[in-house]
Amino acid sequence: MAAPLSPIRSSDTGRRASLLDSLEKSELGWFWASDEAGRLIYLSEPALDRIAEIEGHLIGKQLVDIFEDDVGTEAGSPHRPLKFQFAARNSLRPTIVKIRTGAKTAWWEISGAPRLSKSGKFCGYHGIARDVTASIASQRDAEKLSRFDSLTGLSNRHRITQKLDTTLDAFRAAKRSCAIMLLDLDRFKQVNDTLGHPAGDELLKQLAARLKRLVGERGEIGRLGGDEFQIILPDIEDRGELGELAQRIIEMVSQPYSVNGVRAVVGCSIGVAIAPFDGIECQELIKAADLALYASKGGGRGQYRFYSSDLRDQAIHRHQIEEDLRDALSREELEMYYQPIVSATDHKVVCFEALMRWHHPERGQVSPAEFIPVAEEVGLIREMGEWAIHDVCKRVASWPANVRAAINVSAVQFASDDLIDTVRNALKSSGADPARIELEITESVFVGDIDRALRMFRDLKRLGVRLALDDFGTGYSSLSYLRDAPFDKIKIDQSFVRGCTEDGNNNGAIVSAVVSLAQALKMETVAEGVETKDELEAVIEHGAMSIQGALFSRPQPASVVEERFETGELVYEMLGPEKFRSDRRTEFRKIGLVHENSRYQVFLRNLSKSGAKIEGLLDVPVDTDVVLDLGGGQLVVATVRRSQGYSQGVEFETQLISDGADGLCTRHRVSPYQIEAAGRPLRALNDDEVTTYTGASSAGEKRFMEVDLVADRENSH
Structure with a gap:
C-alpha cells in the first residue's frame, strides 16, 4: 500500500514556485500584485506579453488606470466601482474589467485580496486574472442578436417596442411629445416572387441604409419583421414637419434599387401617430399608427396618413366592404x-x-x-x-x-x-x-x-x-x-x-x-x-x-x-367652368365656432389651406375674429373676410397642411397635457374635453343668431 502524500509545507518554496510557474505558463490564470499606493508591482509575464501593444510600461502605473470598469458586463452580483473598492481596500470578488490595448480592447476577469503585514498594515493587493475576451465577445454578439435585426442591423421588434415603451413613460412625466411612423413596403412581395428571397434581402439592406441617412439622429429605426419598419421621433408634434419627412421617405424608398445587377422598384406607405394626442400608452399609440397605415394603403398606396379618431370607424366600414364585395358579382x-x-x-x-x-x-x-x-x-x-x-x-x-x-x-x-x-x-x-x-x-x-x-x-x-x-x-x-x-x-x-x-x-x-x-x-x-x-x-x-x-x-x-x-351624337360639348381654381374641398359637415365666450354650431362648406366657407350664422360683421373647431383638437384662428346672410368666408391665421391623402389638417392640436393641467385626466384627445377646454358655452346669450340649415333644406324639398 502506497504511503499517503505529504502536504506541501511553506518551507518548500522551490516546489511551490515551480507549480505557480506552470500555472502561469498554462494561461489558465495569471497573477498580479500592487503596493500600498495602488501601483502595479507585478503581473505574470504571459499577461504582459498578451497586452504588449500598450505604450509605456505597466509596472508602476495605478491599478485604476489599467483596469477600467465595464458597465456593459456583470460577473456575479452587481459591484461598486473599482476606484471605490481599491480606496476602501475591499476584497475583490470576480469582476470583469476592460484593458485598453491600443486600438483594441480586451476583457479580463480579476479578483484579489488585500495584503496585510504582521502588524495589520495594508501593503497592497495580490490577486489573479484571466482573459475572458472571447466569451465576452460571444456574449455580446448573442445580446446584439436578441436586440437587433441580423439582416439590416436595425433594432428588432422587441428592442424598438421596449424603447418606445420607456420613452413614452419618461416623456409622460416630462410633458413631452413623441411621434412614431409605421412603414410598410408596397409591391415587395413581387420582388421576392420574381427575383428571389436573396434579392429581397439585399433590397431591405439598401433600404435600411437609406432610412438611416434620412432619419439620422432625429429618431430610431426598427425593423418589425418582413417589410415592416417603425421609426420613433422624439419631441416632434408638428404635423407639417412630420408630413414633409414622411413624403421624403416615400420618395426616397421609391427610387430604384440595383439588386444583383437587376433594377427593382418598390413603394412605401406610412402611418403616423403622435403621443400624447393619439395615444398615451405604447400599444395604444402603435394601434393608432397601424390604423393610419391601413388608411394610407387603402387610399392608393405611396401615401402617408395621420391618425384621426374617425379611422376606427373607417376600418370597420372597410371590413364590411370586404364582406359585401364577395357577393357583389353574384x-x-x-x-x-x-x-x-x-x-x-x-x-x-x-x-x-x-x-x-x-x-x-x-x-x-x-x-x-x-x-x-x-x-x-x-x-x-x-x-x-x-x-x-x-x-x-x-x-x-x-x-x-x-x-x-x-x-x-x-x-x-x-x-x-x-x-x-x-x-x-x-x-x-x-x-x-x-x-x-x-x-x-x-x-x-x-x-x-x-x-x-x-x-x-x-x-x-x-x-x-x-x-x-x-x-x-x-x-x-x-x-x-x-x-x-x-x-x-x-x-x-x-x-x-x-x-x-x-x-x-x-x-x-x-x-x-x-x-x-x-x-x-x-x-x-x-x-x-x-x-x-x-x-x-x-x-x-x-x-x-x-x-x-x-x-x-x-x-x-x-x-x-x-x-x-x-x-348619332358622337360630339361632346364642353360643360365645365372657364378656369382652374386651386384645391378647394367641398364639404357639408357640422363644426364648432367659438366667438368670445360663446360656442356655435355651423356648417363647413368649401375648405382650402388658407380659408373656408361656413354657413349657419346670420349677419356676422366682416373682420370678426373667430375660432373654428374642426374636430380632433384642431382649433383654427380665423377672420371673417366676406359675409352675406347666413354665409361667411373666413381667412385662416395659419394655413392648413395636407394630411397625406386628399384632406387638410392643422399643424398643431390642443395638447392633452394642457387639458390635464385644466383638471382632466391625461388621455388621448377627446372632442368633448376639447370643447370644455375652450371655455366657450353653447348656452346663454349669444351675439349671433344660429340658422338651422338642415331643417331649411328639408323644408325646401
Whole structure:
C-alpha cells in the first residue's frame, strides 16, 4: 500500500514556485500584485506579453488606470466601482474589467485580496486574472442578436417596442411629445416572387441604409419583421414637419434599387401617430399608427396618413366592404360605366374608358376608391377583372365601328397567367374586333420581372388588342419601358394636367415633354382629368391628341352612351367652368365656432389651406375674429373676410397642411397635457374635453343668431 502524500509545507518554496510557474505558463490564470499606493508591482509575464501593444510600461502605473470598469458586463452580483473598492481596500470578488490595448480592447476577469503585514498594515493587493475576451465577445454578439435585426442591423421588434415603451413613460412625466411612423413596403412581395428571397434581402439592406441617412439622429429605426419598419421621433408634434419627412421617405424608398445587377422598384406607405394626442400608452399609440397605415394603403398606396379618431370607424366600414364585395358579382351589383375620350380637334368621341361601379343595395353607390383597393388586397380583383373584360367586349361588339373601349387591367390581374386566355375567350365569345379593345396598364406592372411583362405585352399584341400606358409619370417611369413595350397610347396623368395653367408651375412643361416623347415613338397621347376650358386650351397647346375629363362628361351608364349612338351624337360639348381654381374641398359637415365666450354650431362648406366657407350664422360683421373647431383638437384662428346672410368666408391665421391623402389638417392640436393641467385626466384627445377646454358655452346669450340649415333644406324639398 502506497504511503499517503505529504502536504506541501511553506518551507518548500522551490516546489511551490515551480507549480505557480506552470500555472502561469498554462494561461489558465495569471497573477498580479500592487503596493500600498495602488501601483502595479507585478503581473505574470504571459499577461504582459498578451497586452504588449500598450505604450509605456505597466509596472508602476495605478491599478485604476489599467483596469477600467465595464458597465456593459456583470460577473456575479452587481459591484461598486473599482476606484471605490481599491480606496476602501475591499476584497475583490470576480469582476470583469476592460484593458485598453491600443486600438483594441480586451476583457479580463480579476479578483484579489488585500495584503496585510504582521502588524495589520495594508501593503497592497495580490490577486489573479484571466482573459475572458472571447466569451465576452460571444456574449455580446448573442445580446446584439436578441436586440437587433441580423439582416439590416436595425433594432428588432422587441428592442424598438421596449424603447418606445420607456420613452413614452419618461416623456409622460416630462410633458413631452413623441411621434412614431409605421412603414410598410408596397409591391415587395413581387420582388421576392420574381427575383428571389436573396434579392429581397439585399433590397431591405439598401433600404435600411437609406432610412438611416434620412432619419439620422432625429429618431430610431426598427425593423418589425418582413417589410415592416417603425421609426420613433422624439419631441416632434408638428404635423407639417412630420408630413414633409414622411413624403421624403416615400420618395426616397421609391427610387430604384440595383439588386444583383437587376433594377427593382418598390413603394412605401406610412402611418403616423403622435403621443400624447393619439395615444398615451405604447400599444395604444402603435394601434393608432397601424390604423393610419391601413388608411394610407387603402387610399392608393405611396401615401402617408395621420391618425384621426374617425379611422376606427373607417376600418370597420372597410371590413364590411370586404364582406359585401364577395357577393357583389353574384348579385349583379357591379356595372361598367363609360367616360368618353374625345379628339382634341373636333371633340368627337374616339374611345370610351370602361370604369367599374358598385350599386350597393343599402349604401347606394360605393366609390371605386373604396372597393378597388379592397378587391386587390383580398384577391377578388382577378375575378372582377375577368367579368369586366367579358362585359365590355360584349358591349363593344354592337357599337359603331369607329369607337373603341378601354379596359383597366390591375397589376394583380396582369401578374396572372390567365390574362391572355381571358382576353382571347372574351374576344371569341363576343365577336368584338380586337383592334377596338384597349387594355390600360399602369407602370407598376414593370416592378419585378420585366422580361415577363414584355412577353405578356407581345402575347396581347398578337391577339390584336391595343395597349395604353395609364397614369404615365406617377409611378416608375423609365424610357426603356417605352422603348421596349409595344404601347399604342400614353395617358398623361391628371396630376400633371392640374395646375398646368398656373404661372410658375412646371406641369405644362412636363405635358409638353411627354407629348414630344410619344410623338417620337409614334404613340398617341391622352390628357386625363381635364375639367376646365383653360386646362383644355393648355393641353391642346402642348400637343395632346385626345382629351378625357369632366369638362366633356363624367362616367355614364352604358345605356346613356348607347342612346347617343342611336341618335348619332358622337360630339361632346364642353360643360365645365372657364378656369382652374386651386384645391378647394367641398364639404357639408357640422363644426364648432367659438366667438368670445360663446360656442356655435355651423356648417363647413368649401375648405382650402388658407380659408373656408361656413354657413349657419346670420349677419356676422366682416373682420370678426373667430375660432373654428374642426374636430380632433384642431382649433383654427380665423377672420371673417366676406359675409352675406347666413354665409361667411373666413381667412385662416395659419394655413392648413395636407394630411397625406386628399384632406387638410392643422399643424398643431390642443395638447392633452394642457387639458390635464385644466383638471382632466391625461388621455388621448377627446372632442368633448376639447370643447370644455375652450371655455366657450353653447348656452346663454349669444351675439349671433344660429340658422338651422338642415331643417331649411328639408323644408325646401
